[in-house]
Amino acid sequence: MATTTQPYHHGDLHNALVRAAVELLEEDGAAELSLRAAARRAGVSTAAPYRHFSDRDALLSAVAAVGYQDLAARLAAAHPAPTTADDLAAIAIAYVQFALARPGLFRVMFAEPCDPTSPERVAATTAIHEYVKSIVQKSFPDADPDAMADAVWALVHGLAFLHLDGKFDVISTGAVADRVRAAVHAVLGASGSFATPPDTQL
């Protein structure tokens, strides 16, 4: 029989809270995520979440973890085995568009002054780091893999944040993609055109 009366115990409140939190972030990308709001959406009292998360930060870390996985999936979908600059640009565009499409989630993942030692977080971010490194090793076999991985992630991450914060005055999604592609190509084809060293210069 259907139970119109809610059972006292939720059953899977932990996951329900994470899902509710993600939904709230999707709906209002600007607003801060409130533990109480997540509880309301999950249909429990305001104190219930504390049985599953030690504090707000813990819920945020769990939310961020699902965000990292979503992001990884998006990047993999953008190009399975990138080798050329254009392949990398496609992944960069996917990264930036993830940030623009889900700003609330993206900020929780990266802009929140959270506890960076949360196991969920470190596992997910380490995975991203390894992913970038593996790509970089194939695309730039002669470069220092660690340094190059840092640089590529930073480039893409920086593009995402600057676009997200409106530091670049772009509007349409298509224009964003073009601009990201141009930036990636510019920096990946730069060393040849680097200004001549001081001694031979005017």
Place this chain on the structure above:
Amino acid sequence: MATTTQPYHHGDLHNALVRAAVELLEEDGAAELSLRAAARRAGVSTAAPYRHFSDRDALLSAVAAVGYQDLAARLAAAHPAPTTADDLAAIAIAYVQFALARPGLFRVMFAEPCDPTSPERVAATTAIHEYVKSIVQKSFPDADPDAMADAVWALVHGLAFLHLDGKFDVISTGAVADRVRAAVHAVLGASGSFATPPDTQL
């Protein structure tokens, strides 16, 4: 004579609040900036700030604006007229160290879901953008200036954020500088070692 009794009118509450807010951010880089805390530090009631700032966001924008100027000064001090990759690396290091030394301020400048149309903000960020562009034009005369400016700012900005958020597992300040330098050099010397196009590849 000294006036131990505070006058009813503050005199320059606007600037006092901005200064108080910056101080609070410096003292506790992690904490959220509270309008009430800034008011307390400035020695006025909790409602007084609303005579000078329409809401919390407006104060944050003012705080961010001074942050942008400080940052610009730091960058200019790092190297007055960069042309080589090492010059650019020095500026990148200054940018990252600004973020690490003043995390609260840096987050207000870039990580806050604020109104990006605030005149103070756009003026300051446009100035940074122009600054980066002028540097890039001298260092990479053959590159598309706009695309290259986007890329360079994004690279440096991304490095700052990833270090700030602990996505890179580094501790000492010196190690951070080395790692940033390596990243900048890696990406600025990459195009020559780009993997050969698919047709000639295994």
Place this chain on the structure above:
DNA sequence: CACATCATGTGTGCACCGCTAACATTATGA
């Protein structure tokens, strides 16, 4: 100088927040 006006301060109150403590209910296993 007298005085109206207005910018800028204060006090109070509301709704919301994170978090805790004490209590209620139900699932679990000895």
Place this chain on the structure above:
DNA sequence: TCATAATGTTAGCGGTGCACACATGATGTG
């Protein structure tokens, strides 16, 4: 069977952003 632990509830504390009515004093006009 029934103690116990897990997981819910209600109530409450201090903090926050913000709006309202009111107090104060600087400023310009007769």
